[in-house]
Amino acid sequence: MEDGQAQKRKSRQRRKQCIVLIFVAVVLVVLAIVLWLVLRTSEHEEFKRVFTSRCDAYGGGYDCAKTWSAFEQAYVGKDPCFVPPESYQALIEAAPIKPDCNRMMFWSKTKDVVHDFTSKKECFITMEDTFVGSVLDGLTWCSKVGSKETFTSGCPGWSDCVNNTVRSFWSKASASFAQVACGKVSVMLNGSIATPFSPASIFASIEVKNFNPDNMKSLEVVLVTQDKEVSNCANPSLQDLQKELAQGISYSCSEVPESQIEECASDPEKPCGSCW
Ligand code: N1C
DSSP: OHHHHHHHHHHHHHHHHHHHHHHHHHHHHHHHHHHHHHHOOOHHHHHHHHHHHHHHHHOTTOOHHHHHHHHHTTTTTSOTTOOOGGGGHHHHHHSOOOOOTTOBEEEESOHHHHHHHHHHOTTOBOGGGSHHHHHHTTOOOBOOTTOOOOBSSSOOOTTTOTTOHHHHHHHHHHHHHHHTOOEEEEEEEETTSSOSSOTTSHIIIIIHHHOOTTTEEEEEEEEEEOSSOOOOTTOHHHHHHHHHSOTTOEEEEEEEEHHHHHHHHTOTTSOTTOOO
């Protein structure tokens, strides 16, 4: 009899201990969640930090708080597929693109070659060397209707919609970069693809259309061939490019192997402009 009662008492005690343990565990989990919610930096804050630190690093006296607020009003709280290029007007007004005559370099499907070259030889400036270009290069951002957040992944891309947050930025910034292009202007196109001047590219659909013959003297195409030459200067798409250029802008084209550009970039003796 007594044994039975002692066993009952023990099992009641064990049940109590169990309940206390579960209670403690639940309290700990809730505490951890509350702490995580309080201490985590939102993606928006993290993106703002990257923007601001790149802004500070660029120098040039830009007002980073002012440019950030001009930037975020373009897309925060909006459908990421319905952010037209004009949304970035305020940003471009806050940080206008400054021309650098005879040194401006455009590109299409040659991003790595161009930036490898420009990083080694300070002969040309690309869109990514301008203030807005350098702050936003390589980043992804978007928001959604009614949200104050910035997301840096899962944003719609090129194939999802034309007026996506990121593409519209490059469209607007590239149009401004092209509008101020002056003197002798260069473009690196890809000779290892069938259509080096592709109508869908930002270079063809936006930049060439914004060139101003009052400021620009010439356009020099550097057709870079990687392992295989697929297109040369006689390529039909390049004839379209020539036709698109406004009267008063002269045109030239050189076929240049990528290896020649790489060697020249690493040769400190070679002056600017002698790589092709
Ligand atoms: O569509 P593209 O090339 O012809 O665009 C390149 C053209 C350059 O001359 C630049 O001035 O447009 C400007 N530009 C950028 O500077 C830029 N930086 C990063 C356009 N796009 C830019 N990006 C990203 O590269 C952008 O997010 C998009 O995905 C590509 C476009 O590259 P592309 O098709 O080779």
